[in-house]
Amino acid sequence: MTTQSGPEDGLLDPGLAALVGERRRLLNLAYRLLGSLSEAEDVVQETYVRWYAMSRQRQEAVESVGGWLTTVATRICLNQLGSARARREQYVGQWIPEPLPEPAERFGGVSTAVADDPADRVTLDESVNMAFMVVLESMTPAERVVFVLHDVFRYAFTEIAEIVGRSPAACRQLASSARRRVREARPVSRPMPADEAADVVRSFKRAWEAKDIGALIGLLDPAVTAIGDGGGHVSALPHPVEGGERVAHFLVQLAARATDLTFVERIVNGRPGLLAVHAGRTVAVYAFDIVGDRITHIWAVLNPDKLRLWTT
Numbered sequence: 001m002t003t004q005s006g007p008e009d010g011l012l013d014p015g016l017a018a019l020v021g022e023r024r025r026l027l028n029l030a031y032r033l034l035g036s037l038s039e040a041e042d043v044v045q046e047t048y049v050r051w052y053a054m055s056r057q058r059q060e061a062v063e064s065v066g067g068w069l070t071t072v073a074t075r076i077c078l079n080q081l082g083s084a085r086a087r088r089e090q091y092v093g094q095w096i097p098e099p100l101p102e103p104a105e106r107f108g109g110v111s112t113a114v115a116d117d118p119a120d121r122v123t124l125d126e127s128v129n130m131a132f133m134v135v136l137e138s139m140t141p142a143e144r145v146v147f148v149l150h151d152v153f154r155y156a157f158t159e160i161a162e163i164v165g166r167s168p169a170a171c172r173q174l175a176s177s178a179r180r181r182v183r184e185a186r187p188v189s190r191p192m193p194a195d196e197a198a199d200v201v202r203s204f205k206r207a208w209e210a211k212d213i214g215a216l217i218g219l220l221d222p223a224v225t226a227i228g229d230g231g232g233h234v235s236a237l238p239h240p241v242e243g244g245e246r247v248a249h250f251l252v253q254l255a256a257r258a259t260d261l262t263f264v265e266r267i268v269n270g271r272p273g274l275l276a277v278h279a280g281r282t283v284a285v286y287a288f289d290i291v292g293d294r295i296t297h298i299w300a301v302l303n304p305d306k307l308r309l310w311t312t
Contacts, residue, residue, distance in 0.1 A: 092232030
């Protein structure tokens with residue numbers, strides 16, 4: 001007598017390992033599409049729920065399990081992106097994508113194979129750094145989906161067309177407009193090596209701790225922009241602060257008020273960043289965009305809902 005296997009008796013299902021093996025890729029995709037790890041987790045969960053809701057006969061009729069999961073997850077994300085844009089228009093203050101820690105740093109600098117943290121399953125490459133994630137937010141839902149699928153995950157336009165229900169030509173046009181947004185938002189310059197970027201962030205940290213306005217101005221681009229995201233839960237900048245001198249003075253005033261904070265160097269979305277720690281708890285995560293040897297953007301995430309992976 002044979003029985004149909006499900007998630008609870010997966011050891012009897014020879015295809016379960018391959019099915020579960022798709023989870024990392026789906027989470028990578030959903031995070032880049034939504035900018036929220038918690039929402040990405042929900043999408044992946046819903047995708048698997050829909051898979052297991054099908055009969056075994058329908059599951060066996062699927063030619064490519066990975067293709068089916070990707071199609072379903074992408075369509076869920078596409079539907080959510082429209083409502084997400086509406087929610088973010090009502091968001092209190094500025095909205096910044098949820099920051100991701102480096103997997104090993106989530107566990108005190110020690111990598112562990114048994115850890116099942118969602119952040120461990122998101123590959124931290126250049127397509128997930130904060131500057132790139134912010135540019136993705138400027139795209140329409142269709143542009144974002146097509147661009148991420150093609151330019152990041154290398155899907156062919158014919159495959160994307162089937163997923164999003166558009167023609168290959170329309171998908172090429174969407175990808176082209178998305179690339180134009182990237183070019184307009186990102187200056188053409190060589191990516192700064194991580195060690196050099198870390199030196200800039202370290203110098204910034206020291207200047208900030210010393211309340212050295214001159215040193216801060218020297219590290220900031222004259223057109224630097226600082227943005228804070230408190231989500232209405234904690235006090236944050238209601239509007240971006242622009243200009244090297246204005247940002248430097250703002251940072252010094254902040255340091256003068258928050259004398260009980262400790263700043264710690266950490267990797268944020270795959271690039272050197274800082275944490276603000278109070279009484280052993282992370283209260284802010286700072287991500288930076290560095291062009292040449294100057295900081296051009298500072299993103300400060302203070303919304304506690306977005307700091308769950310950083311709290312200890």
